Amino acid sequence: MARTTGSNGEETAxxxxxxxxxxxxQKGYAAVxxxxxxxxxxxxxxxxxxxxxxxxxxxxxxxxxxxxxLLSAWDAQNPxxxxxxxxxxxxxxxxxxYHVERPDHVFxxxxxxxxxxxxxxxxxxxxxxxxxxxxxAILKRGSIDHLFNIADVHVTAMAILAQLTxxxxxxxxxxxxxxxxIEEIYTQLVCQSVGxxxxxxx
Amino acid sequence: MARTTGSNGEETAxxxxxxxxxxxxQKGYAAVxxxxxxxxxxxxxxxxxxxxxxxxxxxxxxxxxxxxxLLSAWDAQNPxxxxxxxxxxxxxxxxxxYHVERPDHVFxxxxxxxxxxxxxxxxxxxxxxxxxxxxxAILKRGSIDHLFNIADVHVTAMAILAQLTxxxxxxxxxxxxxxxxIEEIYTQLVCQSVGxxxxxxx
DNA sequence: GTCTATAAGCGGATAGAC
DNA sequence: GTCTATCCGCTTATAGAC
Numbered sequence: 557m558a559r560t561t562g563s564n565g566e567e568t569a570x571x572x573x574x575x576x577x578x579x580x581x582q583k584g585y586a587a588v589x590x591x592x593x594x595x596x597x598x599x600x601x602x603x604x605x606x607x608x609x610x611x612x613x614x615x616x617x618x619x620x621x622x623x624x625x626l627l628s629a630w631d632a633q634n635p636x637x638x639x640x641x642x643x644x645x646x647x648x649x650x651x652x653x654y655h656v657e658r659p660d661h662v663f664x665x666x667x668x669x670x671x672x673x674x675x676x677x678x679x680x681x682x683x684x685x686x687x688x689x690x691x692x693a694i695l696k697r698g699s700i701d702h703l704f705n706i707a708d709v710h711v712t713a714m715a716i717l718a719q720l721t722x723x724x725x726x727x728x729x730x731x732x733x734x735x736x737x738i739e740e741i742y743t744q745l746v747c748q749s750v751g752x753x754x755x756x757x758x
Numbered sequence: 759m760a761r762t763t764g765s766n767g768e769e770t771a772x773x774x775x776x777x778x779x780x781x782x783x784q785k786g787y788a789a790v791x792x793x794x795x796x797x798x799x800x801x802x803x804x805x806x807x808x809x810x811x812x813x814x815x816x817x818x819x820x821x822x823x824x825x826x827x828l829l830s831a832w833d834a835q836n837p838x839x840x841x842x843x844x845x846x847x848x849x850x851x852x853x854x855x856y857h858v859e860r861p862d863h864v865f866x867x868x869x870x871x872x873x874x875x876x877x878x879x880x881x882x883x884x885x886x887x888x889x890x891x892x893x894x895a896i897l898k899r900g901s902i903d904h905l906f907n908i909a910d911v912h913v914t915a916m917a918i919l920a921q922l923t924x925x926x927x928x929x930x931x932x933x934x935x936x937x938x939x940i941e942e943i944y945t946q947l948v949c950q951s952v953g954x955x956x957x958x959x960x
Numbered sequence: 961g962t963c964t965a966t967a968a969g970c971g972g973a974t975a976g977a978c
Numbered sequence: 979g980t981c982t983a984t985c986c987g988c989t990t991a992t993a994g995a996c
Contacts, residue, residue, distance in 0.1 A: 565961060584872065586788035589989065603962050605991070667869060670786060707943040711935070714928055715921040715947055722920030733913070741909040745917055749951035767979060791971065805980050813972070
């Protein structure tokens with residue numbers, strides 16, 4: 557299926573990212589070869605190097621772009637305009653929806669950190685730190701206003717993020733529970749865990 | 759540093775497990791070579807095959823033994839003798855302590871599932887299912903007795919396990935919080951998240 | 961932009977000496 | 979039980995033709 561004539565750089569670039577993301581998530585970065593990515597894209601291995609100088613860069617780009625998009629999407633919600641409780645609920649819904657829609661991005665962003673070289677690792681960690689800070693800001697506001705009963709903002713933030721992100725490990729679109737039901741259950745769970753007053757309807 | 763004479767099978771077996779566990783956790787199964795394990799153990803690569811028929815078996819054994827030990831340790835606590843609330847608190851303490859003491863075991867048991875061949879995968883999953891069932895049993899008891907306010911036992915169990923296991927990703931022995939302080943925070947967090955009445959002192 | 965060909969080395973695993 | 983030597987396939991990455 558070689559298609560040297562009629563080749564299309566933009567389409568190939570898109571396909572490489574798509575295939576690499578899928579394979580890295582499925583098998584892990586170290587277990588996927590450039591040949592395998594190329595085969596699935598429908599080009600020869602050498603062609604991949606027109607789009608990334610090496611395999612490491614391909615991984616790093618996928619992770620950094622994901623984290624940047626996540627941060628932008630959350631910022632676009634303007635959560636600072638909401639009350640702490642509403643902002644927390646908005647965060648729960650946002651996080652679940654964004655992550656359930658992109659399970660492969662989530663998976664590699666948590667699993668492949670150790671395969672990043674130092675410089676790329678630092679970039680991704682900084683972006684993750686910013687995202688954690690967004691949740692901490694909400695918890696802090698609610699804590700100061702005595703709306704929440706939180707023993708430690710940092711630990712609570714880590715715990716909430718872990719449980720929300722964990723949804724992607726077991727959620728199946730055709731499972732027992734609909735996504736909206738899961739969102740409802742987690743909203744209750746998180747509100748209860750921060751000791752918020754029984755919530756008005758979501 | 760060859761030591762053919764004076765070689766000691768039992769000691770080597772122990773060291774192989776120790777080194778393989780450490781390296782798999784650090785770099786991931788696929789990124790660690792048998793040669794690298796051998797080098798760190800202080801033997802030649804061929805010698806490893808006296809202890810495992812292949813690399814896959816080495817990984818599977820580490821994971822299965824960890825899950826079996828985890829289950830035995832929990833069973834030894836006889837949680838069914840406790841009230842649901844006390845059992846839940848016991849579970850939180852047990853899980854945090856057991857996992858914080860064995861971060862590498864925990865890490866590979868969650869991260870390397872995808873590198874297990876079908877048969878080994880099934881074994882590990884069955885053991886994990888049993889452990890999840892132990893927590894669900896507590897939640898069910900408390901729910902039936904109207905001690906807990908739980909929207910869905912399965913989702914709540916997954917959420918609690920995710921947040922507890924997540925401790926190992928950020929806990930550092932010399933960090934801001936002592937382990938006992940973290941245990942206290944998580945106990946409150948989990949009790950609040952299941953809607954349990956404000957707890958007596960732990 | 962993609963191909964073919966190839967460099968240079970590492971991978972898991974085995975055979976047979978000691 | 980461990981070593982040395984080895985098979986051979988697969989790895990990332992590059993060079994140069996088209």
